[in-house]
Amino acid sequence: METVVHLSNAVAVLGRFPVLAGVDLEVAKGEIVLLQGPNGAGKTSLLRLCAGLLPLVRGEAIVLGCDLMTDRDGVRKRVGLLGHANGLYADLTVTENVRFWGSTVGASVAEVDAAMQRMGLAKRLAKVPVNRLSAGQRRRTALACLVARRAELWLLDEPHAGLDANGRDELDTTLREATNAGATIIVASHELERAGALATRLVEVVGGQTRERSL
Amino acid sequence: MLRVARLIAAKDLRIELRSRVVTNQVLPFAAIVMVMFAFAFNTDSVVQKVAPGLVWLATLFSLLTLVQRSFAVETADGATDALRGAGVDPAGIFLGKAIALAAQLAVLELVLLFTAVVLYSAEFRLSGLVLLVTTFVAATCGLALVGTLYGGLAAGVRGRETLLPLLLLPVVAPVLIGATRATEAALGTGGAVVADGWSWVGLLTVFVALFGVGGTLAFGPLIEE
Numbered sequence: 001m002e003t004v005v006h007l008s009n010a011v012a013v014l015g016r017f018p019v020l021a022g023v024d025l026e027v028a029k030g031e032i033v034l035l036q037g038p039n040g041a042g043k044t045s046l047l048r049l050c051a052g053l054l055p056l057v058r059g060e061a062i063v064l065g066c067d068l069m070t071d072r073d074g075v076r077k078r079v080g081l082l083g084h085a086n087g088l089y090a091d092l093t094v095t096e097n098v099r100f101w102g103s104t105v106g107a108s109v110a111e112v113d114a115a116m117q118r119m120g121l122a123k124r125l126a127k128v129p130v131n132r133l134s135a136g137q138r139r140r141t142a143l144a145c146l147v148a149r150r151a152e153l154w155l156l157d158e159p160h161a162g163l164d165a166n167g168r169d170e171l172d173t174t175l176r177e178a179t180n181a182g183a184t185i186i187v188a189s190h191e192l193e194r195a196g197a198l199a200t201r202l203v204e205v206v207g208g209q210t211r212e213r214s215l
Numbered sequence: 216m217l218r219v220a221r222l223i224a225a226k227d228l229r230i231e232l233r234s235r236v237v238t239n240q241v242l243p244f245a246a247i248v249m250v251m252f253a254f255a256f257n258t259d260s261v262v263q264k265v266a267p268g269l270v271w272l273a274t275l276f277s278l279l280t281l282v283q284r285s286f287a288v289e290t291a292d293g294a295t296d297a298l299r300g301a302g303v304d305p306a307g308i309f310l311g312k313a314i315a316l317a318a319q320l321a322v323l324e325l326v327l328l329f330t331a332v333v334l335y336s337a338e339f340r341l342s343g344l345v346l347l348v349t350t351f352v353a354a355t356c357g358l359a360l361v362g363t364l365y366g367g368l369a370a371g372v373r374g375r376e377t378l379l380p381l382l383l384l385p386v387v388a389p390v391l392i393g394a395t396r397a398t399e400a401a402l403g404t405g406g407a408v409v410a411d412g413w414s415w416v417g418l419l420t421v422f423v424a425l426f427g428v429g430g431t432l433a434f435g436p437l438i439e440e
Contacts, residue, residue, distance in 0.1 A: 051300050076302030085293025087300075089226065091233040096226075103222050104303050129233070149301060 001028040004153055004184045005050055009059035010068075012049050019045035021208035022059065027186060030179050034199035034215075035188040042208040043188035044083070047155040050186065051081040064152055077105065080151030084158060086142035090131040094121050094141050097130060102148030115147035118181075119174060136167025143174055154178065154185040160194055172198050216307045223311025227285065228318060236284050237319050241277050242326055248273040249330045264405055266337040267398035270327045271354070271391050277323055278358055278387075279380050282366040285316055290370055295438060305435030309363055313430070317359035324351055343401030346412045350401060353419035354394035360426040361386055367437050393418040 005027035012020040020042050027033050035043045048054040050063050052072035061068035066075045088097050095116065102112040116122045119140045130138060139159065146154055154175075160168050175185055175198060188205075189195035196202065196215055204211045231237055252269045256262045262269075289295040298308060328351075331337045365383045369375040393415040399405065400412025 052302075053296075053300055073302050076300055079300070081297075081300045083293060083296070085296070087294045087297025088292050089230055089288060089294060090291060091230045091288070092226070096229065100222065100226050101297075101301070104219070104298075104301050106218075 001030075003027070003062075004029050004031075004064055005186070006062045007049075007060070010049065010056055010061045011058040012045060012054045013057050014045065014054070019054070019208055020049060023049075023205075023208070023210050025203065025210055027184060029184050030182065031201060032175065032179055032185045032187065032199045033201045033203055034192075034195045035186060035203050035205050036190070036192060036195075036213075037205035041205045043205045044157050045208070046205060046210070047081060047083075047157055047186060047188055050075075050153070051079050051155050052076040053081065078151065079153045079155060080146035080149055081155045082139075082142055082146065082157065082159065084161065086138050087145070088130045088138060088141060091129060093127050093129050094133070094137075094144075095126045097141055098144045098148050101145035105149050107148050107150065111150075112148050115144045118147055118177065119144040120170075134167070135162040136164065136170060139163060139167065139171060140174065143171075143178075147178070152183060154183055156185065156187045158189055159187060160189060160191055168194060216304050216310065219304045219307025220310035220314060223308050224314040224318075227288070227312060227315030230288055231315070231319060237281070237322065241280050241284075241319075242323060244280065245273045245277045245323055245327055246330060248276055249327060249334060253334055262335045263337060266331045266335040267402060267404055268391075268395040269335070270324070270331050270398065271394045273327050274320065274324055274354075274358070275384065275387060275391060278320065278362050279383065281316060281319055281323075282362040282383070283376065283379060285312055285363070286366045286370040286375075295370060299438060305438060306431045308438075309367070309430050309434035312366075313356075313359045313363040316362055317355050320355045320359055321351070324355060337404070338402055340401075340403055343403060343409050343412070346397060346409050346416070347401035349416050350394055350397040350412065350419065353416055353423055354390050354397075357390045357419055357422045357426065358387060360423060360430050361390070364426060364430040364434065364437070367434055371438070389418060389422055393422070 003026060005025055007023050007025040010020055010023045023046060037043055045054055052068060052075035056068045063075045064078050068075060098116055099112050121140060121144055125137060159171055179185060187195050202213045202215045204213045253262055332339055369379045369382060372378055397412040397415035400407045400409055
């Protein structure tokens with residue numbers, strides 16, 4: 001199985017504070033890995049490290065074949081990080097947002113249309129401004145942007161937060177479809193029951209370190 | 216870089232067309248500032264004499280609002296972080312945002328100049344037209360570049376609304392001086408002649424080159440963590 005993420009004794013700091021203190025993590029292509037742990041344990045920092053947004057100070061970190069010590073820009077173009085914010089422009093329509101993010105990697109109109117189709121945004125919601133969407137619809141739009149950006153590794157931080165029951169079900173379906181289409185997903189979540197049902201593996205993050213746990 | 220710049224500029228201008236913040240808020244604000252100046256200086260001869268400076272002062276005040284708005288749309292839902300995360304060329308982001316800002320400033324300055332001619336009876340002469348256009352182009356580029364650079368700097372900081380004027384206004388002082396003197400020369404205010412204005416355009420051009428190159432290089436590290 002192709003390895004997408006390989007972290008070995010990875011150390012990262014935020015300012016002067018160590019946020020990851022020797023993390024080990026292996027993620028294979030097509031997996032959905034759930035990161036669990038208390039607030040401040042380092043889940044978000046781990047996602048940001050994998051996204052190339054947090055500099056690696058020590059250890060080894062290879063994501064999608066790019067060494068995070070030397071090629072963070074290479075990783076960023078191929079990874080999609082969806083945090084608490086969606087990264088959408090409220091005054092633009094769903095289509096305009098997806099088209100914009102797709103254009104950053106030179107995606108064609110057909111690719112953008114396909115991304116919207118996949119997220120169920122192609123018909124009724126296509127021309128609706130983002131500021132008129134529900135929280136779940138915004139999440140789906142943000143995920144469509146990741147698809148249009150051709151993200152191979154999805155890093156999702158509390159993706160179920162703020163969604164109602166329908167929105168959560170829709171999101172889970174979307175994530176399963178994404179892995180079937182070849183994406184690899186790492187999810188940081190407090191909701192073990194919901195996200196655990198979705199995940200193929202569970203990794204506990206405590207005190208900036210990781211521990212493999214059974215689901 | 217140019218592809219990204221075009222993409223960002225088109226996106227920013229589309230957002231402006233949808234939200235109409237410039238037309239509904241910034242333009243009226245600038246017009247009110249011009250009227251307030253007229254009240255404050257109450258004498259026609261004084262207002263006529265200082266009209267070029269008032270146009271550029273009103274532009275600077277409006278610039279603050281435009282820059283705040285330009286980066287508010289990025290930070291509202293974490294788009295700045297998403298742009299960094301997507302590995303979008305920061306130099307392209309800088310140029311794109313500066314182009315969109317320059318386009319909005321250009322519209323604003325045209326309205327302000329027209330207001331100065333109508334409200335302050337500022338004289339307009341054809342012999343100074345080339346100097347006037349060159350001055351407005353150079354000053355607009357300078358303001359847009361420095362506004363984007365400092366807007367990016369202040370965007371991630373707490374208290375950015377009050378920090379931005381504090382950082383930006385001293386830096387744009389050369390543009391205010393250069394643009395005012397060159398506009399005076401173009402309009403013939405206080406007996407100034409057109410030839411006097413070109414050296415000030417030179418100053419504006421140096422400013423544009425400095426912040427164009429500096430901003431393109433510095434914007435990436437500036438928006439990095």
